[in-house]
Amino acid sequence: MTTPVASSMAFLPGLTSYESDGPAERTYRTTASVVAVHFDGAGKGRIVFLPVGAMLHVIGRSSCLPKGFEVVFEHRRYNVFEIDARVRSTAIREPIRTKCSAVAA
Secondary structure, eight states, X not given: OOOOOOOSOOOOTTOOTTTTSOGGGEEEEESSOEEEEEEOTTOOEEEEEEOTTOEEEEEEEOSSSTTEEEEEETTEXXXXXXXXXXXXXXXXXXXXXXXXXXXXO
């Protein structure tokens, strides 16, 4: 006998369409000071406070903080908790840039 095959589409509770976008497409502007961790080349972590109005460009999930993001601010990488990025900042959608192609006449 054959057994029914489960769908390959997994249900992920709490996942919104915005969260399913690639992390590189997300940018946040802080509305309050945000605690972050900066790791130097030797792997030593240092806690810093990112200022109000900082633009945080999400580059992916943090490998150091559970439920965290790795972000870029002023050309430096920081790790912030996802809840801080969502509660203490406003998500900004960057416009999608289309590639212009020349049309031959």
